[in-house]
Amino acid sequence: MSGGQSAGIKEGQQFRIDTFRPEDAAGVARLFTTVYGNGYPVRLVYDPAALVSAFHAKENIPVVARTENGDIVGHNALFRSAPNPKLYETGQTLVLPAYRGIGISVEMNRYICDVIAKEFDVDAIFSEAVCNHTYMQKSWSGLAGQGAETALEVDLMPAEAYTQEQSSSGRVSVLSMFKIYRKKPHRVCIPPIYREQLTYIYSKVNDARTFELSSKNIPREATTESSSRVFDFANTVRIAFSGAGRDFDSVFDKKEAELLSGQITVIQVWLELGMPWIGRIVDSLRDRGYFLGGVFPQWFDKDGLLMQKVIGTPNWEGIQLYSERAKTIMDFVRADWKTTAR
Missing domain, CATH: 3.40.630 (Aminopeptidase)
Known part of the structure; x- marks a missing residue:
């Protein structure tokens, strides 16, 4: 099932933003399958066992929006993508359509910046904010503070990655934005x-x-x-x-x-x-x-x-x-x- 269906998840439930638990893994996979079918390029999110393993290894640290029934209706993650293992990228952000528009994405980013980065002793984090719209840039500017923008990665992503939301007619650039926790002169x-x-x-x-x-x-x-x-x-x-x-x-x-x-x-x-x-x-x-x-x-x-x-x-x-x-x-x-x- 894809195209934004609810996958049998009851709408309007109370939820909390929280650090990933092993028992959330199947719900994360279900969330991505519900919204993207089998088309999301990061294959890790479809494999519950691999999600748990990567979390324990601190390679991929998810944050979830978990309902009172244990359903996963939102996901974000810190993951290693740089040569420096203490520098993490944040991404893989997804919210179930029935739960969009109520601030889940912003609160997951805030939780990453205020809780996860400190709990996992991260030196710095960065976001590649897409430039086919400015929503993510605005959100990260508020969280990371003045001067967060340090680079423009031109034409990084193919237009096909945004076909479902029909938000780009060509390749998409990203704005690299950093938040430093531990200074390294x-x-x-x-x-x-x-x-x-x-x-x-x-x-x-x-x-x-x-x-x-x-x-x-x-x-x-x-x-x-x-x-x-x-x-x-x-x-x-x-x-x-x-x-x-x-x-x-x-x-x-x-x-x-x-x-x-x-x-x-x-x-x-x-x-x-x-x-x-x-x-x-x-x-x-x-x-x-x-x-x-x-x-x-x-x-x-x-x-x-x-x-x-x-x-x-x-x-x-x-x-x-x-x-x-x-x-x-x-x-x-x-x-x-x-x-x-x-």
């Missing part, structure tokens, strides 16, 4: 080409940093180290470089050629901002058509810089932004795309 090396942009972004980040302009050449002893993950449903790949040596160009060109031989539309590249020679790596990527995305605080434990490439012309006209800060970041990103587009 460290040195950040600014690529000269992005001095203005990163100075602006860091001006409101609630964490201490020491800045220096990247001017060094790549040392002989530096090694190129990376990990990558392909998201087939989104035609997107993410590559995280925790190190970059003199072989970066040859390593990257080989990897990119392999990826572009498939159906990839978006390539995202993260670079550790602690590298004194990061300016050289950024210049190399810009020569290959990559453009600025923004800053990801604590991504590698140290901060990360997002560079990105979109095959074809991005859906700029489909991007809706709530705050002036987010609009300024988009101006930076779009201007760099115009300069580097191949």
